[in-house]
Amino acid sequence: MRDLDVLVVGAGPAGSVAAWEAKHASPELDVLLIERDRAVGAPVRCAEGVGDAGLREFADPGGAPWVARKITQVIFIAPDDTEVRVAQRDVGWILDRTRFDAYLAALAVAEGVDLQVGVEATGMQRGPGGRWHVRLRGAGAEETVGARVVIGADGVEAMVGRWAGLDTRVPARDMESCAQYLVQGIDVDPDAIYIQWGDRVAPGGYAWVFPKGVGVANVGLGLVALKSDGRNARQYLNEWIARRYPRAARTGYTVGGVIVHTTIRKTYADGVLLAGDAAHMINPLSGGGIVNAMKAGRLAGCTAAAAIRERDTSERRLASYHSTWMKLLGDDHLKYYRIKQALEALSDDFFNGLARTVNKIPQEKRTLGRIFAHALVKHPQLIPVAARFFL
Ligand SMILES: Cc1cc2nc3c(=O)[nH]c(=O)nc-3n(C[C@H](O)[C@H](O)[C@H](O)COP(=O)(O)OP(=O)(O)OC[C@H]3O[C@@H](n4cnc5c(N)ncnc54)[C@H](O)[C@@H]3O)c2cc1C
Known part of the structure; x- marks a missing residue:
């Protein structure tokens, strides 16, 4: 059985940054990063928007091949279609997530992390010596690996958290169902993102237009199913696009869930840390989670490496991860959540x-x-x- 120091489950932004950080902090560690999908970053289930300052903590967007568009303006659209343009400044970026996620994973590999794609964690249990034994399925074979720390960066499904006995349940009112098209041929300001809310548009959520180029944009919406009139997110989105952009060509489609909740009560267990969507670390007002996932990944990788160096990966040692996260962003998310309510x-x-x-x-x-x-x-x-x- 392969004996690892750190196993990171999921190569999204949280997982790749966590793996990079653990290896960077302690190069002697054996760090494995696994991704269930056959390619890191695909399929994309995201509108791909990030704020400028948060992104720059991790990567320089200037001229980067993983950037689709610079955004300098936000346009809010009230339920009755009144547009409000907010002052122009450096707002953020629309990423090309297929490339961005792959870029982050490649950084981890360059640091010495072992990345395996098309490999899924299917369960785990405690083994002797306080290690986790994790079952992996991929490339037609099954194997079990041992790990001193498992970082669950497995997104909204959060199976690692469940296997470790952590409570990752989401109240139905805090789960947004999203649908998104990649559309071509729409007449919008390519330097602006558009956000519209309202009961007939997206009950409990909002609709967005995030341009990826001139005339090309991610156009989607998220809604809370409990508040809908029985139609699903795609049906609401079809109506919205037909009304606002009747000539749009819908050339791509994706669905996904966004957890607009607060950080779970406990993000750690003996030898386990959860980061990113897996721990509900999304901004509950905006639904944005990419930068938060990277920040959490950085903290998780750093904590794991330090705990292993100290030969103490107990729950007590790992608790500092949670308190540091809460000071960093978790407490703010609680405030945003109250505003959302x-x-x-x-x-x-x-x-x-x-x-x-x-x-x-x-x-x-x-x-x-x-x-x-x-x-x-x-x-x-x-x-x-x-x-x-x-x-
Ligand atoms: C429609 C939509 C639009 C969004 N738009 C934005 C936006 O514009 N801006 C923004 O900041 N956020 C947005 N988000 C949220 C953002 O996508 C997430 O917050 C972000 O991707 C979280 O990163 P992560 O690394 O935690 O999880 P993910 O990016 O979900 O990565 C988790 C990875 O783990 C893998 N995995 C899962 N289970 C296993 C397993 N058992 N074994 C191995 N691998 C596994 C998955 O395949 C996946 O690649 C959006 C989300 C949706 C659904």
Whole structure:
């Protein structure tokens, strides 16, 4: 049986960064990164948008082949189609995730990580000496490997967490079902992302247009099934595209789930750490999880390497991972979650009125902070929403 120091399950952004970080911190460690799919980064189940500052912590987007588009503007669309353009600045990037995920995995390999694609973890149990014995299936063969630390970076399915006895359940109201087309031939500002919400558009979520080039964009939406009128995400999306972009050619389609919850209560167990979507580390307001996954992966890889160096991979030793994560982003996500809950109580009419109020601010001054301050004055109903941030 192969005896590993660190086994990382899942080569998404969390897993590749975790593997890289563990190997970088302790080059003598034997680190294996496995990916169930036949290719890292494919199929893409993502709108591929990231903020500038978060991305730059990990990679320089300037001229990178894994960037599809630079974004300088955000356009919010109220339920009644009123558009609100937010001031122009360096907002972020639309990635080419197939290339980006492969780029991160290649960095890990260059650091000395063993990457195996088309290999799936199918179960694990504790073995002698406190190691995990993990069953792997791939390339027609089955094998069991031993690992001192298993990093579960296996996305929304989070099987590693379940096998380790961690509670990774998601309340139905916090699970968004998403559908997305790659569309061609639409007339949108290629430097802007568009976001529209509203009960008839995407109940409990929002619809998006994330341009990948001139006339080409990821167009999708996420909704909470409990709040829908019985139709699924694809049916809502078809209606939205037909209304807004009737001439669009839908050349690609994907579905996926986004967990708009808070970080799970416990992200660690004896010899186990969970990172990224597997631990619900997504921003519950925006549904963005790529940068969070990388930040969590960095922390998980670093913690695993340090614990192995200290010859203590017990739950007690690994608990610092959770507390550090909560200080880094987890506590903020709890605040965003409360805001999300409070916003859910506001009606479409309220948002239509808010959009018109905000449009009275000159565009060059229309930053998110100013919009919110202005909105608070004009729409006192928002004050309890803001208050929830501090509760
Ligand atoms: C429709 C949609 C749009 C989105 N848009 C955005 C966006 O614009 N911006 C943003 O920041 N976030 C977005 N997200 C969220 C983002 O995709 C995730 O938060 C991010 O990919 C999380 O990274 P991760 O590494 O934790 O998990 P993932 O990227 O899901 O990677 C997990 C990997 O583990 C593999 N795996 C699973 N189980 C096993 C197993 N048993 N054995 C081996 N491998 C396994 C999977 O194949 C997968 O490759 C979107 C999500 C969806 C569904």
